[in-house]
Amino acid sequence: QGQIVCVGMGMILGAHMAPRCRSYIEQADIVYSSCHHLMQRWLEQLNINSHSLQPLYGKYKDRRETYAEMIEIMLASVRAGKRVVGAFYGHPGVFAQVPHRVVKLALEEGFDAHMEPGISAEACLYAEMNIDPGELGCQHFEASQFMFYQRIIDPYGYLVLWQIGLAGDLTLTSKISTTPQRQLLLDKLFEYYPPDHQVAIYESKTNVMEQSRIEWFALRDLVDMPLTMISTLVLPPARQMPVDRDMMASLHKITPRNY
Ligand code: SAM
Numbered sequence: 106q107g108q109i110v111c112v113g114m115g116m117i118l119g120a121h122m123a124p125r126c127r128s129y130i131e132q133a134d135i136v137y138s139s140c141h142h143l144m145q146r147w148l149e150q151l152n153i154n155s156h157s158l159q160p161l162y163g164k165y166k167d168r169r170e171t172y173a174e175m176i177e178i179m180l181a182s183v184r185a186g187k188r189v190v191g192a193f194y195g196h197p198g199v200f201a202q203v204p205h206r207v208v209k210l211a212l213e214e215g216f217d218a219h220m221e222p223g224i225s226a227e228a229c230l231y232a233e234m235n236i237d238p239g240e241l242g243c244q245h246f247e248a249s250q251f252m253f254y255q256r257i258i259d260p261y262g263y264l265v266l267w268q269i270g271l272a273g274d275l276t277l278t279s280k281i282s283t284t285p286q287r288q289l290l291l292d293k294l295f296e297y298y299p300p301d302h303q304v305a306i307y308e309s310k311t312n313v314m315e316q317s318r319i320e321w322f323a324l325r326d327l328v329d330m331p332l333t334m335i336s337t338l339v340l341p342p343a344r345q346m347p348v349d350r351d352m353m354a355s356l357h358k359i360t361p362r363n364y
Pocket of ligand 1: 116193194195196197198199200201224225226227266267268269270307308309310311334335336337338
């Protein structure tokens with residue numbers, strides 16, 4: 106009976122992967138991965154039957170087509186009765202459509218399928234930028250989706266925009282965003298944040314020998330910032346949380362005086 110487990114390899118090569126994920130990889134009949142080159146090499150040492158899905162990406166190819174092909178390849182091995190592992194960098198369930206979909210489809214077809222968490226870019230961001238999402242709250246959006254739809258922004262908490270390097274790309278290929286696309290994103294953000302609001306590009310190191318990129322700049326300069334496929338934009342709160350006076354009054358009314 107075929108099965109699939111989608112595992113997260115964490116962000117830092119050789120340092121983040123949980124023992125459980127490692128053991129799934131080592132015991133798999135076949136491993137498919139969508140990791141960068143060095144992680145792929147490491148995977149091949151853990152399991153000789155490891156195959157990269159990266160070549161399925163194309164500069165002018167719709168990402169949705171690539172994702173459908175990845176899913177089909179993994180499901181075909183599951184249907185052939187193999188123990189399959191899908192290995193993804195970071196957390197397989199964070200801003201990653203393929204692992205969620207392949208697990209869901211495999212379950213629908215009656216196979217065993219589940220996900221094993223990993224250390225995501227989000228986890229590294231909190232640690233390295235000294236942010237506790239529970240302190241003021243934190244919203245996360247995929248940058249293009251944030252542009253395509255009307256969302257409610259909470260400027261009292263953090264706002265994190267993922268895939269900022271691809272913001273506003275209607276073709277859904279893998280092209281870094283243009284100045285006009287970024288300007289449109291800025292127009293939307295300027296409704297909530299002043300142009301000189303200090304924001305940061307975060308790029309976690311993927312190797313212990315590297316330094317992470319935490320680059321602060323005025324929001325208006327986003328158009329000129331060098332961005333890559335691994336850039337994440339962090340906007341700290343722009344205003345102080347106002348107290349909900351009505352709620353506080355109501356709570357005082359129902360709270361016994363001698364509590
Ligand atoms: N599953 C991944 C995770 O757990 O972090 C996220 C994959 S998502 C398709 C790709 C986006 O994640 C990038 O555009 C960027 O926003 C963020 N990302 C990926 N690598 C990163 C890194 N090294 N540092 C910061 N953000 C990163």
